[in-house]
Amino acid sequence: MVLSKITNEELAEKYDAARMIKLGIYPDIWQDQEALYYFLAYFMEIQTFYSTAAENNEAIITGII
Numbered sequence: 001m002v003l004s005k006i007t008n009e010e011l012a013e014k015y016d017a018a019r020m021i022k023l024g025i026y027p028d029i030w031q032d033q034e035a036l037y038y039f040l041a042y043f044m045e046i047q048t049f050y051s052t053a054a055e056n057n058e059a060i061i062t063g064i065i
Contacts, residue, residue: 004051008040015039 020030029035
C-alpha cells in the first residue's frame with residue numbers, strides 16, 4: 001500500500017488500541033479515548049513529510065533506537 005493513498009478513514013477502521021497496548025507500541029497512550037486523534041494527526045504529518053521529500057526527489061534516512 002502506498003503511504004500517500006491511505007486515508008484517515010482507512011487508518012481509523014484498522015486502528016486497534018488493544019493490539020497497540022498488547023504489542024507495547026510507543027507511546028503508551030493507546031488506552032486514552034483521544035489516542036486515535038493523536039495517531040491520525042501525526043500520520044498526516046508523516047504523509048506530508050514523505051510526499052514533500054518524494055516531490056523534491058530527496059531521500060529520507062530513518063533510524064529506530
